[in-house]
Amino acid sequence: ISTKKVFKLDEIREHGPDSDRPWIIKGNKVYDITEWIECHPGGKVILRAAGSAVEPYWDIFSIHKKEDVYRILEQYLIGHVDPSDLVDGEVPKSSIEDPFANDPARDPSLVTLTDRPCNAESPLSELTSFITKTAVFYVRHHFWVPSVGKDSYKMTIDIGDGSDGKTYTLDDLRSKFPQHTITATLQCSGNRRAHMNEGSGRDTSGLKWGAGAISNAEWRGPLLRDVLKDAGLDIARPPEELQHVEFFGEDTYSTSVPLDKVLDPRQDVLLACEMNREVISPDHGYPVRVLVPGSTAARSVKWVNRISILEEESQSQWQQRDYKGFGPNEMRETVDWDNAPCIQDTPVQSAITGIRSDKDTDGLNSIVLEGYAFSGGGRKVVRVDISLDNGQTWSQAKLMPDIPKGHKAWSWSLWTYQCPRPPAGSYVVVKAVDEAYNSQPDSHGPIWNFRGVLANAWHRVRIDSII
Ligand code: MTE
Ligand code: MO
DSSP states (O other): OOTTEEEOHHHHHHSSTTSSSOEEEETTEEEEOHHHHHHOTTGGGGGGGTTSBSHHHHHHSGGGOSHHHHHHHHTTEEEEEOGGGOBTTBOOOOOOOOGGGGOOOOOTTSEEEETTTTEEEOOGGGGGSSSOOGGGSOEEOSSOOOOOOTTTOEEEEEOSSSSOOEEEEHHHHHHSSOEEEEEEEEEOTTTTHHHHHHHHTOOOSSOOOOTTSEEEEEEEEEBHHHHHHHTTOOSSSOOTTOOEEEEEETTSOEEEEEHHHHHOGGGOOEEEOEETTEEOOGGGTTTOEEEOTTBOGGGSOSSEEEEEEESSOOOSHHHHSSSBOOOTTOOTTTOOGGGSOBOOBOOOEEEEEEEEEEEOTTSOEEEEEEEEEEOSTTOOEEEEEEESSTTSSOEEOEEOOOOOOSSSOOSOEEEEEEEEOOOTTOEEEEEEEETTOOBOOSOSGGGOOTTOOOOOSOEEEEHHHHO
């Protein structure tokens, strides 16, 4: 296709969200984004701009304003806007509805990485209690917070038998099924990405989370398997070809988990309607979120309104082109996304969240270290090792006696460690071991991956930096 072509605005408008070949305008250039939609990190949301100028959307979604995005777009250039349709050299911009207008007010102590969409860490000082208060539970959104009314809320369950599926109201989910309570930690696949960048000296793509993209809460709601059974799935003997369960969020986010995980009553996969004994807050999925304990948090879909049983994994961007790990030599341009497994269970992790000065029983200067340790798949943390000399010698931290709820260890273990104050400039280090005797790697270089996921090397902190 020649990129010298000139298009009238009327013609461009025909290539709107519902057309076979959607176009967008940026500046005075016209792009056919048909091929981009499939690999666009935001999925189909880009269609909002189809048939018109993209700038008003990118003003809102400011993460697009960077060179690599512009470079991708250039591949789809098909021509220019007819100069006679331009006003002062620009396409007249229509005002658009701000989708972030309904985002809730947030606790100022959250450590905000991006505002629109909201991505915010829990302050480390809040991660020293077993249950994280809802207001300071980390927030990770790909889009805005959709507003879903509790009376208009409907959940459709499609059991993969070719029928239209069965629909449930919030009241159905709350009153027709036994309600279960679990405590479970959610951890973003990108937790500690900043540590991976710093530790390896190599940058990765993605938000630079420290150790606060993780939190623990109490969740309550029906078991998803009970709802699937009610919708007609033979949960004792599901059809052999059905292997995956896909969750769709009101914000267009979607992803899937293996059906086996959902059907096992001891895996505690919930349709959570409560978080910390209150209705779920808007940021965490009001009115219903899926809670897949032990799996990376990306699978716990918020504002879920449709669930489908499928033969294959979700084909969404977030299943197929994100949340996968690769070797330290592999780069975005050459990796084989299709053959890499998506992250479900996560490896063992730990971090130091606090160091404070104290006096020991003899009145001598000491320090108390605090932190969390967590492993995926419900594997319990059995030991936390501490070094005060950057990994030369070790001793064990004390695991807190918190009592998690659920069939497996879905919650983190908090730990403390008291010791004489080491000399300034010392590095204190933590690493944890889970019940399968998995341990953490000592450094990030060998586990570096270009997306910066699964950063779980030993956490080292220079002692004078945070006392
Ligand atoms: N669900 C929807 N619908 N939209 C999202 O953007 N983000 C996922 C997951 N579920 C997301 C979602 C990711 S990547 C993470 S880490 C967790 O939600 C974050 O959950 P939280 O915001 O309650 O901490
Ligand atoms: Mo995430």
